[in-house]
Amino acid sequence: MRWLGLQRQQGAKVLLVPIVVLGMSACGGGGGLPEQPATLQSSSSAKANSEATTTSSSDASSSSSVPAMVTDVSLRGTVTYDSVRPQVNGNQVFLDYANVLARPARGVTVQLLDSLNTPIAETTADEQGRYAFTVSPDRSVKVRVKAELVSSNYSVFVRDNTQSNAQYVLDGSLAGSGSSAVQTRDLHADLGWNMINLSYTSERQSAPFAIADALYDSLQMVVEADRSVSLPPLDVFWSTRNVASRGDFSLGNIGSSLYSTGASAIYILGHANNDTDEFDNTVVQHEFGHFIEDKLSRSESIGGAHFLGAPIDMRVAFGEGFGNAFALMSSGGRLYLDTSGVAQQSGFGFDIETNRFGGGYYSEGAIQSILYNLFDANNENADNISLGFGPILAALRHEDYVSFDGFTSIFPFVSSLKSVVPESAAQIDELLLAERIVGTGPYGEGETATGSIPFSLPIYQRLTLGGSVRACSDNVIQEYNGLGVRRFVLLEVPSSGRYTLEAVRVSGIQPSDPDFQMYRQGRWVGSSEGPDPDRETWARNFNQGVYALSVYDAFNTDQLDSTGGNVCFDVTFN
Amino acid sequence: MKTTTHLYAPETEPRAGAAVVFALAAAICAAWMPEALAGDAVRANLPDIHAIASKEQAKSPYAKPGAPARLLSPPAYELSVGDRLSLELELGIHPAGLTTVSLSTDSGLSLTGQQLYQLEGQQQVVMPLEVTADFAELGYIHIHIEHRSVTGQITARALAVAMDSRSKALPLLRKAAAPKPYVEMQATEVIR
Numbered sequence: 001m002r003w004l005g006l007q008r009q010q011g012a013k014v015l016l017v018p019i020v021v022l023g024m025s026a027c028g029g030g031g032g033l034p035e036q037p038a039t040l041q042s043s044s045s046a047k048a049n050s051e052a053t054t055t056s057s058s059d060a061s062s063s064s065s066v067p068a069m070v071t072d073v074s075l076r077g078t079v080t081y082d083s084v085r086p087q088v089n090g091n092q093v094f095l096d097y098a099n100v101l102a103r104p105a106r107g108v109t110v111q112l113l114d115s116l117n118t119p120i121a122e123t124t125a126d127e128q129g130r131y132a133f134t135v136s137p138d139r140s141v142k143v144r145v146k147a148e149l150v151s152s153n154y155s156v157f158v159r160d161n162t163q164s165n166a167q168y169v170l171d172g173s174l175a176g177s178g179s180s181a182v183q184t185r186d187l188h189a190d191l192g193w194n195m196i197n198l199s200y201t202s203e204r205q206s207a208p209f210a211i212a213d214a215l216y217d218s219l220q221m222v223v224e225a226d227r228s229v230s231l232p233p234l235d236v237f238w239s240t241r242n243v244a245s246r247g248d249f250s251l252g253n254i255g256s257s258l259y260s261t262g263a264s265a266i267y268i269l270g271h272a273n274n275d276t277d278e279f280d281n282t283v284v285q286h287e288f289g290h291f292i293e294d295k296l297s298r299s300e301s302i303g304g305a306h307f308l309g310a311p312i313d314m315r316v317a318f319g320e321g322f323g324n325a326f327a328l329m330s331s332g333g334r335l336y337l338d339t340s341g342v343a344q345q346s347g348f349g350f351d352i353e354t355n356r357f358g359g360g361y362y363s364e365g366a367i368q369s370i371l372y373n374l375f376d377a378n379n380e381n382a383d384n385i386s387l388g389f390g391p392i393l394a395a396l397r398h399e400d401y402v403s404f405d406g407f408t409s410i411f412p413f414v415s416s417l418k419s420v421v422p423e424s425a426a427q428i429d430e431l432l433l434a435e436r437i438v439g440t441g442p443y444g445e446g447e448t449a450t451g452s453i454p455f456s457l458p459i460y461q462r463l464t465l466g467g468s469v470r471a472c473s474d475n476v477i478q479e480y481n482g483l484g485v486r487r488f489v490l491l492e493v494p495s496s497g498r499y500t501l502e503a504v505r506v507s508g509i510q511p512s513d514p515d516f517q518m519y520r521q522g523r524w525v526g527s528s529e530g531p532d533p534d535r536e537t538w539a540r541n542f543n544q545g546v547y548a549l550s551v552y553d554a555f556n557t558d559q560l561d562s563t564g565g566n567v568c569f570d571v572t573f574n
Numbered sequence: 575m576k577t578t579t580h581l582y583a584p585e586t587e588p589r590a591g592a593a594v595v596f597a598l599a600a601a602i603c604a605a606w607m608p609e610a611l612a613g614d615a616v617r618a619n620l621p622d623i624h625a626i627a628s629k630e631q632a633k634s635p636y637a638k639p640g641a642p643a644r645l646l647s648p649p650a651y652e653l654s655v656g657d658r659l660s661l662e663l664e665l666g667i668h669p670a671g672l673t674t675v676s677l678s679t680d681s682g683l684s685l686t687g688q689q690l691y692q693l694e695g696q697q698q699v700v701m702p703l704e705v706t707a708d709f710a711e712l713g714y715i716h717i718h719i720e721h722r723s724v725t726g727q728i729t730a731r732a733l734a735v736a737m738d739s740r741s742k743a744l745p746l747l748r749k750a751a752a753p754k755p756y757v758e759m760q761a762t763e764v765i766r
Binding site: 143160163183259283286304357 | 649727731762
């Protein structure tokens with residue numbers, strides 16, 4: 001905040017510069033130099049060279065008329081943003097507005113614009129937020145900083161979902177480049193917080209850059225682990241209107257910070273006094289972890305609300321546990337912190353090194369603990385391994401994992417990891433055992449933890465042509481994604497052809513509504529969700545091989561407490 | 575039919591009392607996910623002739639972790655400026671442990687009624703309120719939930735209920751505005 005006061009004072013003087021320069025230019029003064037037309041280098045070459053250059057067809061002749069004038073001006077500076085971090089004091093988790101720091105905007109795109117707002121050069125800020133251009137003397141230009149991270153490995157854009165998905169940019173003023181060899185322009189994005197009112201009273205400029213900076217840490221970790229990664233473009237949507245109310249996303253009613261597989265986008269909360277997450281870097285990185293899993297690996301997580309301690313669908317447990325672990329691997333800390341409330345002075349957090357949420361392959365807390373202990377340099381208790389992120393990413397991207405016939409969970413991940421680092425198999429097993437996971441192989445065979453759902457084991461049942469299995473569904477833990485809502489069946493198709501899947505109620509709630517969802521090697525095949533009571537029939541063509549089937553009762557997924565319950569079906573394949 | 579008491583009885587737990595009762599119906603996001611967000615790319619390569627079968631993968635968004643609570647009453651209301659709206663906010667909460675619920679509003683909304691609840695052993699709470707809109711705008715009632723589990727682990731979650739008292743002509747005005755490619759923010763700048 002001290003820094004800001006200084007900048008604002010100096011900023012007032014800056015406003016004089018363009019006025020003076022433009023005035024001189026209009027009057028033909030200032031040494032008689034004409035306005036210098038500039039051409040834009042290709043952005044790729046400009047970014048490849050850390051210093052972008054504008055050229056002019058008239059540079060040579062004009063410079064000869066003023067021998068003392070430099071032919072090029074090095075226009076350079078630093079881009080910073082106000083950063084406020086979540087802190088812990090006893091049980092209180094809060095945003096620490098008393099300790100605002102100006103941090104460099106690392107890796108963001110910096111452009112040089114002419115007086116018509118047309119980009120004439122582009123570069124990328126370095127680790128200290130520094131940028132540099134070479135520009136003609138006395139050229140009216142302004143610096144634009146885009147809230148984006150673009151490299152050959154990734155492209156991430158921070159946008160406003162409540163303003164037609166417009167991208168956030170931070171603009172300097174239009175001013176002459178001067179006639180000295182060097183001109184410095186430092187740009188800063190303000191927090192907008194008023195320490196007297198204890199509220200946001202001006203534009204929250206630093207938020208998009210805080211989000212980008214959190215993602216910069218994550219991206220560097222991923223790229224360092226595998227320099228061949230090529231991520232698809234990602235939009236991260238943030239707005240001061242993004243609130244924890246469900247409804248129209250274009251109005252800001254996003255409900256929660258989230259990653260959407262369908263939209264392939266992240267949405268971040270920003271409504272002050274309700275829940276803001278732009279400075280909760282671990283929340284931002286958690287959602288980015290979902291993107292990494294989804295795009296670099298595979299995810300059959302069905303998403304939905306999750307409460308850390310509840311036994312949930314193993315696909316959700318693995319995805320959410322990975323998100324939490326990824327966030328703390330990226331951030332370099334061990335505390336996951338999420339602030340909210342009036343003036344952002346409440347919230348919660350947990351220490352990923354201390355799993356207080358229970359064990360089991362269905363526990364998000366257990367999964368995050370295992371993954372983080374695989375990664376981190378600290379060894380304690382059953383943690384005798386420190387792999388870093390490279391082998392974890394390699395396991396997620398391993399062909400055996402990506403083409404696995406079953407569903408994503410800790411089991412196929414561990415099998416894949418053991419093939420990546422076979423020398424560490426014993427230490428990996430130690431971590432699993434400490435979290436009460438005893439199943440082996442990618443299908444978790446021999447697992448004994450039922451999560452209080454007696455029919456949840458074995459994790460997979462196998463269904464062959466002409467055969468039958470009993471599959472039950474219950475919402476006793478929670479609707480939609482609780483452990484036991486869906487049963488997993490491996491469907492073994494002997495040869496390509498047309499077959500019929502059928503589920504018929506044999507006991508439990510009535511009426512029931514059995515449904516199917518089906519995948520093949522992690523890829524969505526389709527669902528059959530007919531409304532007929534107590535029976536579902538699905539006739540279709542199958543290819544030879546194995547399909548992964550999810551069997552459930554629709555009343556256990558409808559979000560209504562008044563419907564659903566325990567029910568069992570006989571599933572046949574003919 | 576589904577019972578109203580859902581108990582998760584932990585098996586042998588690795589850490590004393592770590593697993594607790596989780597009986598809440600969940601998936602806050604699933605029911606309200608916009609259509610544009612609902613479907614992943616179609617990946618099937620086989621003809622699917624089942625009349626009901628869907629090629630769209632049904633997923634909820636991957637939401638962040640938080641306290642075990644969800645809003646059961648409607649997420650949005652309309653009211654006129656100056657009118658007093660009586661409503662009941664209803665939450666599904668976790669019965670085990672201690673749950674604290676506090677209410678607040680954006681400026682422009684006035685709230686009458688109990689605004690702090692401490693709950694133990696309840697699965698639901700109904701909070702009667704009266705709301706008055708002082709200005710024509712979209713405001714929110716903020717619901718802050720803190721849950722302390724039986725093992726002492728604290729989690730939190732914010733929810734919000736929209737109170738819309740804007741003129742109905744506003745959506746047309748919004749549509750008339752041409753979208754801009756950038757949200758342009760003026761930097762604090764030093765040139766030297």
